[in-house]
Amino acid sequence: MGAEVVVEGLTKSFGKQAIWRDVTLTLPPGEVSVLLGPSGTGKSVFLKSMIGLLKPERGKCVINGVDICSCSERKLYEIRKLFGVLFQDGALFGSMNLYDNVAFPLREHTKRSESEIKRIVLEKMEMVGLLGAESKLPGEISGGMRKRAGLARALVLDPEIILCDEPDSGLDPVRTAYLSQLLIDLNAQIDATILIVTHNINVARTVPDNLGMLFRRELVMFGPREVLLTSDEPAVEQFLNGRRIGPIGMSEEKDTATMAAEEAARAAGHHDGSPEEDVRGVVPQMQPSPGLPVRKGDRRRKDRVMRILHNLPAPAQQGIVESLSDSDRQRYGLQRQPAPVGRPDDTRPLGPGAQRPNHALSQESVANLPRSAWQPPPESSPQAPQPRPGDG
Amino acid sequence: MTSTRTQAGFPGVGMLRETGRLFALGLDVVRGFFQRPFQVREFIQQCWFIASVTIMPTALVAVPFGAVIALQLGSLVTQFGAESFMGAASVLAVIQQAAPLVTALLVAGAGGSAICADIGARTIREEIDAMEVLGVSAVQRLVVPRVLASMLVAVLLNGLVSVVGVLGGYFFNVVLQGGTPGAYLASFNALAQLPDLWISELKALIFGFIAGVVAAYRGLNPPPGPKGVGEAVNQSVVITFLLLFFVNFVLTTIYLTIVPAKGS
Numbered sequence A: 001m002g003a004e005v006v007v008e009g010l011t012k013s014f015g016k017q018a019i020w021r022d023v024t025l026t027l028p029p030g031e032v033s034v035l036l037g038p039s040g041t042g043k044s045v046f047l048k049s050m051i052g053l054l055k056p057e058r059g060k061c062v063i064n065g066v067d068i069c070s071c072s073e074r075k076l077y078e079i080r081k082l083f084g085v086l087f088q089d090g091a092l093f094g095s096m097n098l099y100d101n102v103a104f105p106l107r108e109h110t111k112r113s114e115s116e117i118k119r120i121v122l123e124k125m126e127m128v129g130l131l132g133a134e135s136k137l138p139g140e141i142s143g144g145m146r147k148r149a150g151l152a153r154a155l156v157l158d159p160e161i162i163l164c165d166e167p168d169s170g171l172d173p174v175r176t177a178y179l180s181q182l183l184i185d186l187n188a189q190i191d192a193t194i195l196i197v198t199h200n201i202n203v204a205r206t207v208p209d210n211l212g213m214l215f216r217r218e219l220v221m222f223g224p225r226e227v228l229l230t231s232d233e234p235a236v237e238q239f240l241n242g243r244r245i246g247p248i249g250m251s252e253e254k255d256t257a258t259m260a261a262e263e264a265a266r267a268a269g270h271h272d273g274s275p276e277e278d279v280r281g282v283v284p285q286m287q288p289s290p291g292l293p294v295r296k297g298d299r300r301r302k303d304r305v306m307r308i309l310h311n312l313p314a315p316a317q318q319g320i321v322e323s324l325s326d327s328d329r330q331r332y333g334l335q336r337q338p339a340p341v342g343r344p345d346d347t348r349p350l351g352p353g354a355q356r357p358n359h360a361l362s363q364e365s366v367a368n369l370p371r372s373a374w375q376p377p378p379e380s381s382p383q384a385p386q387p388r389p390g391d392g
Numbered sequence B: 001m002t003s004t005r006t007q008a009g010f011p012g013v014g015m016l017r018e019t020g021r022l023f024a025l026g027l028d029v030v031r032g033f034f035q036r037p038f039q040v041r042e043f044i045q046q047c048w049f050i051a052s053v054t055i056m057p058t059a060l061v062a063v064p065f066g067a068v069i070a071l072q073l074g075s076l077v078t079q080f081g082a083e084s085f086m087g088a089a090s091v092l093a094v095i096q097q098a099a100p101l102v103t104a105l106l107v108a109g110a111g112g113s114a115i116c117a118d119i120g121a122r123t124i125r126e127e128i129d130a131m132e133v134l135g136v137s138a139v140q141r142l143v144v145p146r147v148l149a150s151m152l153v154a155v156l157l158n159g160l161v162s163v164v165g166v167l168g169g170y171f172f173n174v175v176l177q178g179g180t181p182g183a184y185l186a187s188f189n190a191l192a193q194l195p196d197l198w199i200s201e202l203k204a205l206i207f208g209f210i211a212g213v214v215a216a217y218r219g220l221n222p223p224p225g226p227k228g229v230g231e232a233v234n235q236s237v238v239i240t241f242l243l244l245f246f247v248n249f250v251l252t253t254i255y256l257t258i259v260p261a262k263g264s
């Protein structure tokens, strides 16, 4: 199972320019998370801080009990072996061809024979659809290919944590869909913890288990995808719908004058070309390709989310309950009820039937959950206690 | 909070911090000399590369350098009536001062700028970050072989400049100024001694180290933005020149103090 990443109160600035402050979030083990944010909000800086390439002023980033921000150089190199990182432009070594690039981590960190290395490299190259391009130099291929090659290199050591910086930028929608599917399939196969940083709405809606957004030097929210996807937060709503009306401007922050002028123009009937449609709301999540095992992270996440369900906003609750399959409903002791319309603005409290999960998921009922395929993790973490189906 | 600490400070604190980091990198590199595995291939490639960009200009600079010294000394020495020391003076000047400095200028100007541009481009493309994340130290992998290569090439170039410079001096003195070959060669031994050659090579070694470390440091920390690498290369050459002339002064002073001049 992938490692858990706990980020606490992380604050980073360059000189006088504050990038973000007090970012606190937990990447649950083996789950897929997406961090959204307008360009220039420091998403890449956040990823680099998580792997110790940049030193934040305050805060912690704990993985397997080691704080990346304060541990020794030696420990840092050790813990980095758990990571597979895809940088924004692939970050391939310009002097090596694609084969040597992908083989690099294997040659550095393992004592495998060249034939074994060849097998692994070709397998990963096939995975990202680059078979046949092994002898090309990074300078000779398109940005999308560089990105996929970078992903192949990141995967070659079977990482426990995969960080992807904008895997979709520079890719067409079809390739983006393939890449998203690849990440989900990977998660199903090796149960790695995945964090994707992006500003692609489609990826954000369909791929992750957990969704967060950075804006105005803060983490606006982070939690189960349903929460952000149904949020009423103006910045979130604007971002998800790709509108100009809202708090996000061309520069990092809009001043109130611009905001008022835009609002007035809209009231006067000026159509600014922003999509009218509200794309918020919970859409079905991307599933692993047929033939692959079910995602263990998905199971764990459902248990976790159902346990905190009563703390979530009503629209999110509704989205979660509706997305449950029949067997899930049985498992969590929910009865099928006439499905209410899942509009995000529908803040109607849940009906009496839907209230059941609150008490149905008291400590005992969680413990009584039917045995699922996954085994409880060997080490429990105090920050995010996992439901333990095996305990009962 | 740390941010207040980084803002606060006196004029020049930024320069001190940079100097500190430069020294830290220098220490890391020295430590890296003894760490295994040693990147043999990278080292050989870099030696070849640095040599290929420096040998030709060095040879071309060395000939006129030797000539200028010969011409200058030639007329001076004749006025004193000390023609018999012509060879000795020219050898001393070339080996002790001219050779290491010409070497330094070329290793910094041609070799160092190439190293800085190479590493700077890798930094901008995030290759260095990627390498660090893959658990491979960029200092060990990239910087150490380059610094070592720059040192080795500096030592070899220094030998080259010495030979070419002395030959150039000989040519100008004997052929153009009508000096006697016998006297020129005979006086070699009069003032020059073997330690002169050692200090010359030692200087070249140190200059090569400084040029390599400064180039790598600027390459690893380029100013942000697309112009960053260009600026970094420019700064690395200027900083190296300043450092080299200063270090040369210090080394010369120490040498002249501890090694007595021949015949005194």
Ligand SMILES: Nc1ncnc2c1ncn2[C@@H]1O[C@H](COP(=O)(O)OP(=O)(O)O)[C@@H](O)[C@H]1O
Pocket: A014, A019, A037, A038, A039, A040, A041, A042, A043, A044, A045, A046, B224
């Ligand atoms: N090494 C650096 N030094 C100074 N400022 C930086 C550095 N790296 C990033 N920044 C600044 O941090 C901000 C966020 O950058 P980035 O993380 O790349 O944004 P994005 O969310 O688009 O990935 C930018 O304003 C950028 O200027």
Ligand SMILES: [Mg+2]
Pocket: A043, A044, A045, A088, A165, A166
């Ligand atoms: Mg970015």
